[in-house]
Amino acid sequence: MPSTPQRRRIARRLTAAAAVLAAAVGVTATALPAGASSDPARHPGRTVDVQLLSFNDFHGNLQPPQGSSGTVEEIQPDGSKKTVEAGGVEYLAQSLRTARKGHPYSVTAAAGDMVGASPLLSGLFHDEPTIEAMNKLGLDVTSVGNHEFDEGRKELTRLQNGGCHPKDGCYEDGRKFRGADFPYLTANVTDDRTGKPLLKPYSVWQRNGVKIGFIGVTLEGTPDIVNAEGIKGLKFHDEVETINKYARELDKQGVKSIVALIHEGGLPASTSYNYNCDSPGPGWGSPRSSGAETGGGISGPITEIAKNVTSRVDALVTGHTHQAYACTIPDPSGTPRTVTSAASYGKLYTDTTLTYDRRTKDIVRTSVHAPRGVNHVVNRTQPKAADMTSLIAHWNKLAAPVANRPVGRISADIAGRGANAPESPLGDVIADAQLETTKPDGKGGAQLALMNPGGIRSDLAFKASGEEGDGVVTYGEAFTVQPFTNMMNVVDLTGAQLITGLQQQVSGPNAASPKILQVSEGLTYTLDMTKTGADRVVKDSIRLNGAAIDPAKTYRVAMNEFLAGGGDGFPVFKDGGNKYVGPSDLDAFTGYLAAHSSADSPLNPPKADRITVVK
Structure with a gap:
């Protein structure tokens, strides 16, 4: 509807009334610099x-x-x-x-x-x-x-x-x-x-x-x-x-x-x-x-x-x-x-x-x-926005049949995204899950697994926000941790390529902000952060099941398709050969939780002691 002088006068009165009401309930406007108006819509000054x-x-x-x-x-x-x-x-x-x-x-x-x-x-x-x-x-x-x-x-x-x-x-x-x-x-x-x-x-x-x-x-x-x-x-x-x-x-x-x-x-x-x-x-x-x-x-x-x-x-x-x-x-x-x-x-x-x-x-x-x-x-002590509560309830109702399905039990919080150390307990769990899923002959024959830290999007909390009960891990919570549903790949890498991959965690594009891969059980090495670039990875310390990595030997390595494609600054992984494509990383994770936990025997957080860090 077109504006008229009468309509503009009414609008100005409403604006003024709103300002008075705001003052009455204690709402304070930000102070304006010299030359500005306290009501710029009515009296525009030089600055606002x-x-x-x-x-x-x-x-x-x-x-x-x-x-x-x-x-x-x-x-x-x-x-x-x-x-x-x-x-x-x-x-x-x-x-x-x-x-x-x-x-x-x-x-x-x-x-x-x-x-x-x-x-x-x-x-x-x-x-x-x-x-x-x-x-x-x-x-x-x-x-x-x-x-x-x-x-x-x-x-x-x-x-x-x-x-x-x-x-x-x-x-x-x-x-x-x-x-x-x-x-x-x-x-x-x-x-x-x-x-x-x-x-x-x-x-x-x-x-x-x-x-x-x-x-x-x-x-x-x-x-x-x-x-x-x-x-x-x-x-x-x-x-x-x-x-x-x-x-x-x-x-x-x-x-x-x-x-x-x-x-x-x-x-x-x-x-x-x-x-x-x-x-x-x-x-x-x-x-x-x-x-x-x-x-x-x-x-x-x-x-x-x-x-x-x-x-x-x-x-x-x-x-x-x-x-x-x-x-x-x-x-x-x-x-x-x-x-x-x-x-x-x-x-x-x-x-x-x-x-x-x-x-x-x-x-x-x-x-x-x-x-x-x-x-x-954005603190949680303030009132909730009612329209957002309704929106969440609406979508939760649609998601409930999938989201609320229990997939495992944990005995305590398992830190992942928020862990301060290069190696996280949840990173170890995920790497172990990927190795176990792809280890059998005919399913990849993996000897070790590597997981990029950016793919771990959350912790697993013992007492989550849902109503399923303490220690229960739902499919929705597992999805929050692994939301990409990347397919698992198993590839051939020489020992030399594997060593290069570990060095790429702290060199090249990752030199300024290292991306430390999470490793499956059996793979250990030392990370010396007092050094710079690739030298931070102590080559002589890299071992698989106690044996030193042989640069000339071929190893079967499991990782998600994103990492296998050279993602996150790991170009050497693109050179992996004899590729096997397995289930999704999320399926590997939920399957591992189901196989290794129960109400009587929940999964305990691992020690996260596979990477020794020297500072």
Whole structure:
């Protein structure tokens, strides 16, 4: 209906009344800089504060993640550290809605991996439940991540545009999946044939004359960490070059305020979410809060990206490493610029204030007024968002016949994703399961098994969030640990190739951030972290069932198809010969749990003593 002077007057009165009501119930708006209006919709001043709420790597975790996957570490005022349970979309939605109160200019963005490697509640339905949840909680825009390509380009396009799954169809009669209300941005992912981005390269958020452009990219190395079938016909380009290209394009269109959503990240010097990674000194700023650890900054790929992305970009929202940080890193001109990441699984969200100048149409970025991001815990002590509770209940009802089937028993928590050591107890269980499944003659004849750590997505919690009872492992919980359902492969590798594979854990693409393979029973070796690169693997220590690995001998090695294809920076495994294809890794895992546990004799956590670490 067209606007009229009378309608606008009514709207202004309603806005004013809402402001009075908010004040009465104790809702306080963020203070605005000099020249700005407390009600910018009515009296726009020179500047206005735009609230940027962001998160990353949600991975379909609609329900609170179990075990250590669902906790964050918090530094207390006295310097001690506290573990806080966090996450779950009921609490994430509530946190974001609470944060938006009093902020007439608020935009919510994400940095990829909203789906993929998801627990069964979302994964069983090809992540349609997660897209519905993101629509409801008000996500405005996101970049893609590598996991958005787990099921291929056509499935990503379906998640964006809607429609029933091509094989499984619609999950309810008369109910068609409508797709994402928000744009997925793929600026650096192009079609081989056309050379054009797979989906939109950027999006412009607008409100009352305020315009902010968002450019979305995933890591250039995506082909190295996803199955080749999922990215067939696509090219992944340099993050910095792509962002700079589209920043120029937005600038020419008059969009001067720009945020880059980058599915690539860094490694902070502390595991605490409220750690201050801004070291005192030139270009880094100063500590922001008393009682917090200071110094150290972050390392990893995002640091070089941040230093080289054009100054036209005002803030970087990042992800992929599942770490928490809120830093300032100087842009190419030396001006401070915020770089943030909100861990993973919806355990945190970042609140960044962008001061928008209406005259220049740009974000104010000076040493005094640089945008600052702060991470907040999505705690589970707050009320749940009722619409998310209903959404979870709806999909849980559909999933229940599959999800609630018991597959085993455990005597205590078995740490996997959250384990601090290179070797995890759950990693040992999974490797043993893969070896046992593929060891018999005629089923691969495997002598050892290797498991990539990134494929272990959660712990097994003794007391899980469901109602099945303590110690019972359901199919849904097992699926959460192993959601990819990769097929098991057994290949011939020489001893020399096996040694090279172990060295590739800590060299080449994995030198800066090692990916330590989980190994089956009987394989032992020493990892000397005081050394560098491939030398960290002590070759003379590598033994199978007590015997030294013979470089000239051939061994039958079991691993999932992703690892056998050279994924995660292990190109030597692609050279394996005499391939045998077995059951899925999930079937191997659930079969092992069933065979090795019962109500009277639950599975105990293994000692995780196969890899000796020298620090």
